[in-house]
Amino acid sequence: MPQPDRKPSPEQLIRNWNELLQELRVMQTGIQILTGFLLTVPFSARFEDLAQYQRILYLGVLVAAVLTTCVIVAPVAFHRMLFRQRKREWLVRMANLCARLGLTGFAVVSASVMLLVFDVVVGQTPAWIAAASVALVFAALWFGVPRLGRRK
Numbered sequence: 001m002p003q004p005d006r007k008p009s010p011e012q013l014i015r016n017w018n019e020l021l022q023e024l025r026v027m028q029t030g031i032q033i034l035t036g037f038l039l040t041v042p043f044s045a046r047f048e049d050l051a052q053y054q055r056i057l058y059l060g061v062l063v064a065a066v067l068t069t070c071v072i073v074a075p076v077a078f079h080r081m082l083f084r085q086r087k088r089e090w091l092v093r094m095a096n097l098c099a100r101l102g103l104t105g106f107a108v109v110s111a112s113v114m115l116l117v118f119d120v121v122v123g124q125t126p127a128w129i130a131a132a133s134v135a136l137v138f139a140a141l142w143f144g145v146p147r148l149g150r151r152k
Contacts, residue, residue, distance in 0.1 A: 013088045020095040028072050035065040061112040068105030074098050107138040
């Protein structure tokens with residue numbers, strides 16, 4: 001990203017915009033597949049067997065998945081609404097924010113799906129262990145590994 005004390009060049013903004021769009025495309029595919037899967041769950045035979053807290057957890061995961069999808073797709077709407085209005089710097093800043101929020105949402109949804117599925121299949125304690133493990137892997141890969149890269 002550009003230095004805070006200098007204005008990015010138009011070429012740099014175009015490059016940043018294109019890179020952000022590529023990253024958002026990758027996330028978009030993942031969260032849309034996960035959301036699609038979640039939308040089928042209530043229509044399965046075992047849904048009626050879920051405990052009340054599992055249904056609430058399911059609804060929370062579904063809402064989080066849909067909101068994450070909205071955040072990840074938002075830069076496309078921003079671009080359409082501001083097309084040819086010379087707002088690329090704002091678009092890059094907002095797309096970066098959406099990408100960060102989308103990554104966070106994707107991690108939360110993924111860990112929550114693990115919590116729900118493990119809870120249904122093997123019980124609460126293994127479910128919390130699985131969800132925490134997934135959250136830890138996300139944190140290690142997304143924060144720990146880049147920090148190691150900065151040091152070298």
